Amino acid sequence: MRVLSAGLLLLLLALAGCNTVHGIGQDIEKAGETIKRSTQ
Numbered sequence: 821m822r823v824l825s826a827g828l829l830l831l832l833l834a835l836a837g838c839n840t841v842h843g844i845g846q847d848i849e850k851a852g853e854t855i856k857r858s859t860q
Contacts, residue, residue, distance in 0.1 A: 827855040 834847035 823855065823858050826858070827851060830854060 831848065831851040834851055835844060
């Protein structure tokens with residue numbers, strides 16, 4: 821549960837810093853990779 825909460829927090833922070841749709845896609849991808857690594 822903590823991992824999911826941390827991932828969502830990172831995602832929200834990443835989205836807050838995005839200025840373009842392309843940037844949003846990159847940030848979502850990075851957040852997904854971070855979550856994947858933390859679950860391994």
